[in-house]
Amino acid sequence: MTSFKTHLKKMLSFTLILFLLVGTMQVNALNMDTTGSEAIFTDMPDDWSTAALKHAVENGLLVGSGGKILPNDYLTRAQMAAVIVRAFNASEKADLSGYSDVKPTDWFADSMAQAHKMGVMQGSNGKMYPANFITRQEVCAVMARAFKLEPEEKINKTFTDADKISDWAKGEVYAVVNGGYIQGHNGILDPLGYVTRAQFAQIFYNFIKQYIRTPGEYTKVADGNIMINTPDVTLKDV
Secondary structure, X not given: OEOOXXXXXXXXXXXXXXXXXXXXXXXXXXXXXXXXXXXXXXXXXXXXXXXXXXXXXXXXXXXXXXXXXXXXXXXXXXXXXXXXXXXXXXXOOOOOOOOOOOOOOOOOHHHHHHHHHHOOOOOEOOEOOOOOEOEHHHHHHHHXXXXXXXXXXXXXXXOOOHHHOOHHHHHHHHHHHHOOOOOOEOOEOOOOOEOEHHHHHHHHHHHXXXXXXXXXXXXXXXXXXXXXXXXXXXXXXX
């Protein structure tokens, strides 16, 4: 089976997490000083998020700053855009000249334009709000759109704060929850709460268990979704 540029292989099992959402990278062009599997961060946690954070770093999704991974920092919309377009190797850009808060010289201008072109991030009232911290329901919406999850009409778990999910986000939040990619904590979803980098790393790890970036034939892959970001890859007997 030969892949296209981006290929997802959906397995039957999912890894459910104890916390709500995952965290991601800080992709400020001025802060891209440490990446790759050899990176050592002085603040790398030793807890539920460690494996996901290391996975994000090893696959070039998470970028540290000044020798730190900053796991407890909140994620901004601009940073979310950067990790999504990096994961999908997006290159086409939308025209954002109609948005007053994205200037061509901003470090996030290309990422926001690419995320908008992908259809995963939208603006309102003439703004894209790149500096705003992203909420859990917004992360669900971006991930659902990026991974082509169909919006669903019902949610298969009970949360005491489910009524706080905004109407525009319900279908996509339901799809992410029902797919097993996020799980609330103690019956709480906290859809309007902000997402830390560690939390975002975890949710991305729940979506993608393996990245293939080198051409060749693969006879073993991870038990979960895989993403292939290079041509000339063959999956054999998997």
